Amino acid sequence: MFTASIGVGQAAETIKFGHVGQPGSLMDKTATEFAKRANEKLGDEAEVRVYGSSQLGSDTQMLRKLKLGTIDMSLPSTVMSSVAPSFALFEMPFLVNDREHMARIRESELISGKLEDAAASQNYKILGVWENGFRNITNNERAISSPDDLRGVKLRTPNGQWRVRMFKSYGANPTPMPYSETFVALQTGAVDGQENPLAQIYPARFYEVQDYLSLSRHVYTPAYVLAGASWQRMAEDVRKVLKETAQEMQPVALEMGAQLDEDLLTKLKDEGMKVNDIDRQSFVDASTPIYDQFESDVDDGEAMIKEVRSLKDE
Template sequence: MNRFRTMLVVLAIATVVAVAPVQGATFKLGHVLPPAHNWHVAATGFAEEVKAATQGRVEIKVFPNSQLGTETAMIEGLQLGTVEMGLIGGASFQNIEPKLGLEGLPYAFSDHQHAYRVFDGEAGTRLFGLLERKGVKGLAWWENGFRNMTNSKRPINTPDDLKGLKLRVTPDKIRLDTFKALGALPVPMAFAELYSALQQGAVDGQENPLAIIFSS
């Protein structure tokens, strides 16, 4: 069953990294997904464009697979200045700015174009303004697609099919409340722990965009 929301991702940078010095700089950009995922492909392409545009003075090193920590840890690193850049799901910013949970509201967007209009418009600009007050500057919204569920127990064709399923969700209040309301047993968990949790039967299933499911 397709999930009912579009996942948008924040390409963020620590506000302490304002302008690269003329003599050159190297920045770390982290994300939690494998190199086969489109996040990594896009991030490395972004790094190449920055290097070319600055004639090699600015280098961005991309770290996939949670090498710089979970999304929560990377957000803390952005605020402290220990991580310069991150490609991070908008929902993960709810702990420092609850309004960033907008992208995860059930049935908030009718389709991709609707989401683009919202986040590329005034609402997206305002959300980035709120984020900057917390020490993180949003550079761009990236799409991650509508979410889908997989599990080892049964097909999910109606909301009733979710009842009693232990489903891994990202650790944010909106997802937890949504799946509890649908009768599932949501288990908040960092993405890096998901694969082993599925193998060991700690959870029955998970929900993610198809690109993440297939690349992981």
């Protein structure tokens, strides 16, 4: 328990925690549960307040605000590849087999060493690694079974150069834009499709403006619990609670993600989306150039890939 350190009438410190997820998304559920657990421990010392639905800006804008210290925490995923090249490890297609594999990766030195150090070099601190999830493709042109089916499809992607490179290599026409702008772009036909975890697709109601859902699971994106410039200004006991609770939430996020995938697939089918599986091997074969480029462009890229693959069948 914290001892009271706040005078009468003095407000507890507010910790602003932003993310881009819609209500009901995995980001929303994990951030809300984190805040509940942390606030119970913090008592009157401080209060975590969650701002979802891009209220505090896009992922890129929130990264800037973390550096300035105008917000305290955020939950970025793909955009981390713009922070440091090593984060593009999780841009490699079909690298993470399942959540058990991801749990082993999370406990490895790839996270506690390589990625935490990369974040620290840009003045960010990773408090924990949660989940955005396995990404799937929706569009209005056709069911996507092989890379050939993506040819000419205008596909919204997050702001990350590796995702753009990957879909270009498959023949699509990738168009990076903020998540918050995606629904209108799909509705107006500015883009034909997008790719996201089911836990983002359903809460954003993309089923209202998309016909096809192809269960590609082409990339697994972690969500990083990230702090910035304000971290060192927080009381040590507050930092301890936030860090411990972020770590405590790591297996919970995976469990929530697995349950949401199951529940939301049923709901998306009920909403009338035409659902299909992909020819996974055809995509794996088409992904060789992106691996070659990663291993060539990123320091220790080949070693990181080997490390992840070595953790598949433990």
